[in-house]
Structures are given as structure tokens and as C-alpha cells.
Amino acid sequence: MIANYKKINLTKLVENIAFSQVYLLSNSSPYEHSLRVSLISNLISREMNLEKIQRIDLYHASLLHDIGAFSNEVSLLLEFNCRKEMNLENHAYNGYELFRDVPFFETTAYIIKEHHNENTTNLLSRIIFFADEIEIQIRSNNFTKPKEVQAKAVSLFKDKRTFKEVLDAFIAVSRNDAFLFLLKDLNELKKENSNLVGDRFEILSSEELNSFAKSIAKNLVDAKSEFTKLHSIDVTYTAVSIAKAMGFSPMDCQKIETAGFLHDIGKLFVPLSILEKPDKLSGNEWLTMKSHVYYTYSFLNSLGLDKEIVDIASFHHEYLDGSGYPFGLEGNNLSILQRIMTVSDVYAALRQQRPYRTDRLKHDDAIEILEKMAKNGKIDMEIVKNIPYDLLMLWEY
Structure with missing residues (x-):
């Protein structure tokens, strides 16, 4: 332990x-x-x-x-x-x-x-x-x-x-x-x-924090919409699998696990009409959708969580070339664990059903898209290469 x-x-x-x-x-x-x-x-x-x-x-x-x-x-x-x-x-x-x-x-x-x-x-x-x-x-x-x-x-x-x-x-x-x-x-x-x-605080072990974060993801975040069902769990599973494949320590794997469960908590602040819209989002709607990562950042900071966990969770839409959001961070400002979370989120989104896409992409098709993103300087190719093929088991619901 x-x-x-x-x-x-x-x-x-x-x-x-x-x-x-x-x-x-x-x-x-x-x-x-x-x-x-x-x-x-x-x-x-x-x-x-x-x-x-x-x-x-x-x-x-x-x-x-x-x-x-x-x-x-x-x-x-x-x-x-x-x-x-x-x-x-x-x-x-x-x-x-x-x-x-x-x-x-x-x-x-x-x-x-x-x-x-x-x-x-x-x-x-x-x-x-x-x-x-x-x-x-x-x-x-x-x-x-x-x-x-x-x-x-x-x-x-x-x-x-x-x-x-x-x-x-x-x-x-x-x-x-x-x-x-x-x-x-x-x-x-x-x-x-x-x-x-006054406020109520609890002192949690890393294991207890993970269990708590998972229950929040399952009961509140992913349950909000049929299209987010299991998303936090799947992103977490993917991120931890990659981190283990790359040889990260158990402590680092626990950090990315907690962050994975909480990475989309900001979606509580996005209206369901936007989350489930089957058509292209308007400019203001897209801005609202993108705001979920900022709200994740604000929300998790207010809880007093470790900054490293907050940043891993909150920067999952930042890209190495600075074209991501909400802060437009570039590669030298993104840790390897933050980069793993980004890749995991994209992979999970590609493999899952979305309002604008009824079919789930196959593993090989998702990897092809990720490799193209890596070649264009948005994500880390080394991380993409370490997505285990046995993640296929996860998608057999």
C-alpha cells in the first residue's frame, strides 16, 4: 500500500x-x-x-x-x-x-x-x-x-x-x-x-481518494448523459494501461488514475442540450463545450487536491503545438502524465459513440487518427505507440 x-x-x-x-x-x-x-x-x-x-x-x-x-x-x-x-x-x-x-x-x-x-x-x-x-x-x-x-x-x-x-x-x-x-x-x-x-474536510489515503473519485465519476459525471456513460472510467483505464506499459511507478499510476476519474467533472457545468447536440455546435456552443476543462480546473482546485493531479485532469485538451485549450499550453509546459491523459481522452472519444457519430471506431482506425495527430505535432507519438492492443477488451460492453 x-x-x-x-x-x-x-x-x-x-x-x-x-x-x-x-x-x-x-x-x-x-x-x-x-x-x-x-x-x-x-x-x-x-x-x-x-x-x-x-x-x-x-x-x-x-x-x-x-x-x-x-x-x-x-x-x-x-x-x-x-x-x-x-x-x-x-x-x-x-x-x-x-x-x-x-x-x-x-x-x-x-x-x-x-x-x-x-x-x-x-x-x-x-x-x-x-x-x-x-x-x-x-x-x-x-x-x-x-x-x-x-x-x-x-x-x-x-x-x-x-x-x-x-x-x-x-x-x-x-x-x-x-x-x-x-x-x-x-x-x-x-x-x-x-x-x-464551516467546511468539512476528510483525510484520504491515495486508495480512498481513488475510490471516492471513481464514485463521483460513475454516479455524477458519466451518468449525466447517455453519451458520457463510462467515458471517465474508460479514459482512466486507458491512461493507467499506458502508464504501466511505459514503466511508470505505482504512485504515478495512482495519480493518473485519480485524475482520469475526475478529468471531466467540469461537464457538470455544460448544458445537456450542448452535450447531446447531434449537429455541429455554433461558435458560442463550442465555447461553452470547451469551458468544461476550465471548470474542471476551477472545481478541483477548490477541493484542495494536489496541483499535479489537478493539472493532469485539467490539461487533457492541451496539445504540444499550443493549439489546445483552455490555456494554450505548449509541449515544454506539459508533463508526460498530462500528455498521457490527452492521448487517452482522444482514444476513448474515438472508440465511443457520440451524438454526431453513431458508430464506434475500431482500435486500428483510432490508432491511425492518433498517429496522424502525432505526426502533426499535437500529441506524443511515443505515448500512442504504448497504447496496449488488449484495450480492445474494454470496449466489449
Whole structure:
């Protein structure tokens, strides 16, 4: 076992995933809703003197509570009258499914699962249930006075005995105008959330980090679209196989494995309409598509990961001749592990189905294209020569 430990900021991971809803849906309302629900939940949890770990779990779950909703459901979730016609527990269960197998998020997943179950025994789920209802009411009725909000909360929850403690805490924290000011100013709201809760860090071994990164790739990144299904896993498999064939150390192979799993996390910020467009992308659409590598860079840096892993993951569209993106780096600024990731990403993309190409290319055809790119000075020929032929086994799904 390689004794190498990393610290990762799980709260920043959650905040980034929550923020990606703005890009996924081209609509900031779901994100704004999750922010307001998180503030109400955090204020209640502080008033109830919950333990810090509970409050952090609650914050994470409140930011992600609607993550399981399909795009055509989200606008309906935010409308009081439309919600009456929906089975609200469906998206709650979908959110649970996304996170239940992600290390460190088992508790968060269960809170999400129960957040529309009025009879749940989970206190944190009840708090989100309450905060979710109150946020919808405040926005729907455009309340401008704390007493109006409190009166509505009392009318909704006074007869629900299991919510008495939550209701009492809410009445205590919503007495003044500052409560409504915060709900209207999202920048101040974010600051207040940070002050109320703080970040959660975990110390992971290299093996644990790999397992964590793989679960993020599988459950969140590759699951976003049918055309990205297994892509992160395939790129990683390819990159590690090349690195082993070239004689890299186990530690270097672990670095490229972690980076491979996370290299496309920035695609969470690319709308599905662009990811799955079967036609040629317009200029602005292509710019948005290319932005995913910058978002990978920004996202992974915020987690506190090692710079080497961040750069291997983020530079997978940089070319030796400087014609790549997002930074236009040239060969002397690209490490061998970064170059391996670039080749692996291109190889995997050629072998997989895409919206604009229904057939997967055969191994030999993909190698021919890669060799042409190498001769044109874009990628490293030595790396192309070290793509193992037995990678063919990977594509027999």
C-alpha cells in the first residue's frame, strides 16, 4: 500500500455540484431555491443546538435536496400549485440513488431520500421538509414582513406534532428583517451559510481518494448523459494501461488514475442540450463545450487536491503545438502524465459513440487518427505507440 494521504474539502465539492444546476438547466431558480432552503435549515439547526457534524450533513443535503429531479420537473417543483400534482418522493429517491454509494455521503443521501416524507423519523430530513415548504411560500406570496412569514409557517405546521421543535426554532430565527434581507441577497446568504456551518474536510489515503473519485465519476459525471456513460472510467483505464506499459511507478499510476476519474467533472457545468447536440455546435456552443476543462480546473482546485493531479485532469485538451485549450499550453509546459491523459481522452472519444457519430471506431482506425495527430505535432507519438492492443477488451460492453 502506498502511504500517501490527501485532504479534500467535501463542502466545496457539494457547493460546486449545487451551483452546476444553473448550467445544467440554464435557469438559476433551482440553485437559488437550494441556497435559500440551506439558509433556513442552517438557521434552524443552529437554534436547535445540533452537533456540528449534523449541521454540516444538513447543509450538504439541503444544497443537494432536488438534485434527483429531471430537467422537466424542476420548474414544477418550484411552483406551489404544481407540486400538488407531483409525486415529490420520486426525485428525493433519485437523489438518494446518486449519492448513496459515494463515500462520506451515505448520511447525506438518506437525508435527501426522506426530505419529502412528512412522517420521517429523521430530524434533518424534517428540517429540510419544513425549509423547502417555507421557501416556496415566501417566494409564491412575496412576503415582505417577518410576521407574515411566521403566520404562514404556523398555519402550515401548528397541527404537525413532529414539527413542533422545528417550528419553534424557525419562529425564533425569523423575527427580524435581516432574515428576509438574507433571502433576497444571495451573496450575503452564501457568506452567512459559511459563517453558520464551516467546511468539512476528510483525510484520504491515495486508495480512498481513488475510490471516492471513481464514485463521483460513475454516479455524477458519466451518468449525466447517455453519451458520457463510462467515458471517465474508460479514459482512466486507458491512461493507467499506458502508464504501466511505459514503466511508470505505482504512485504515478495512482495519480493518473485519480485524475482520469475526475478529468471531466467540469461537464457538470455544460448544458445537456450542448452535450447531446447531434449537429455541429455554433461558435458560442463550442465555447461553452470547451469551458468544461476550465471548470474542471476551477472545481478541483477548490477541493484542495494536489496541483499535479489537478493539472493532469485539467490539461487533457492541451496539445504540444499550443493549439489546445483552455490555456494554450505548449509541449515544454506539459508533463508526460498530462500528455498521457490527452492521448487517452482522444482514444476513448474515438472508440465511443457520440451524438454526431453513431458508430464506434475500431482500435486500428483510432490508432491511425492518433498517429496522424502525432505526426502533426499535437500529441506524443511515443505515448500512442504504448497504447496496449488488449484495450480492445474494454470496449466489449
